[in-house]
Amino acid sequence: MGKFTMKKIAVIGGGIMGRGIAYAATVAGFQVHLHDLYPEALEKAKTYLETELRKSVHHGFIRPGEDEASLNRITFTTNMEEAAVEADLVIEAVLEKMEIKVDVFKKLDKICPSQTILATNTSTMSPTEIGAQTSRPERCIAMHFFNPVHKMKLIEIVRGLDTSDETFRIAKKAAEAMNKEVVEVNEFPGFVTSRMNCLIGNEAMNMLMEGVASAEDIDKAMKLGLNHPMGPLELADLVGLDTRLRNMEYLYQTLGEKYRPCPLLIKYVKAGRLGRKSGAGFYKYDKE
Template sequence: MKTIMVIGAGQMGGGIAQVAAQAGYSVILNDIKEEFVNRGFGIIDKNLSRSIEKGKLKAEEKDLILSRITKSITLQDAVSADLVIEAAIENMGIKAQIFSQLDVICPEHTILSTNTSSLPITEIAAFTKRPDRVIGMHFMNPVPVMKLVEVIRGLATSDEVYKTIEDLSLKMGKTPVEVNDAPGFVANRVLIPMINEAVYTLYEGIASVEAIDNVMKLGMNHPMGPLALGDLIGLDTVLSIMEVLHEGLGDKYRPCPLLRKYVKAGWLGRKSGRGFYKYDA
């Protein structure tokens, strides 16, 4: 495998492109508009500069890593990809469109993977004529820091494709863990209801934002509180995942009305400058 195309240059796509380039792969970073690709590229540049300041990376290595990343605003560029990692927004309609187009554009050998945080891999695979070459590759946020990749087979995913993705995850410095194709997989089936429950405690006036986060940080040794973590993930993404859990697993996964309200207000967390906390632009 030589060339990896990453679709979606948001916080996840940017992070995935960075670790793939650091692992020595040629990377095509794609988004729908040039300004989004440039924004993703800029964050990678900043992350690498920070690593240089900390003495963890040599200055010349940064240029080499960046030179491996090509910017793209057309899906047609997937024609030269051996692997695609899709990290566009958490929306089945958009993913369906992307996968059906990729299936036409990509050569036969290309593996199509998705970083979806909750949507069924089998359903995404069914939008292609190569379901055996479709797989879930679920990175955690922030990608350069977090070790886990959940690897999720669809019903038809081949053993060869699974093994390739497992090996690639290791080459990217990650630890792959195999999980089954079910709503939210493992990570988000366990994590996101906790965040939703924290929003309910706020909604019901049980404690303030800071108090809720302090309880979980100081009481459970979590590196950040659940509301701050919701802001980091993106409240639109948290809501989308809760909706998938609710639909697939029943009423106990009902999204908190306050979460819906924040998303409707455009308070999406760090990426929009406001969520449960306020952030500098």
């Protein structure tokens, strides 16, 4: 890919992040193939995309008719090969578990043409370790989007040890085409944002557990006192407490004691209190 000719983007995993990345990519005019193992996840993703695209027209972010055109540019499939075989860029957004990501990347490496770039949306993990399991580590990179993708401006682009300059350049172009700002980060667990954010969230959970203040008051203090746009506990509920726990476990494993997951977080995940997606986390919600 000498000049930028990207047309097709495959997104692997149709959960909270995958559906959001599909939104950003289709609104940017890319052909999008969204893959998930489960038809129910794809159904949910489709409903979400229809709703968000309709809202975007209503709020004047996209022109009338662009909602339908954007939806028509997305195909939904449970067949990974079908999704990825012609993609110029694949963005993986499956669960934050190294063995699952590695398995997906090995499969993609077999399916995709040699020039296809394979990106992971991991929040914390090593693109070097994931890319090393493929025959194209120079074409592997992390593109870390933020939740909710249609509102959040940043993509942290993280270079693995062997990521080529060309791969970085193309990933950056794709990000900019999706109307995002980019920061370039050299790989280290948690990059810039997750490393910082997980620590703040964990401290808030420890304070709640110790009875320092209520969830509402911890969040209010951070918003009004420190100017955070969201409180750390409501943000954790938005991320998903299972996802946050996996992030913490990885950071604890790689960076040590400072990142030991708060016992309250572990307890909530064991109880199935996963945040917004399950209807309860630190707060209660209508179930998604």
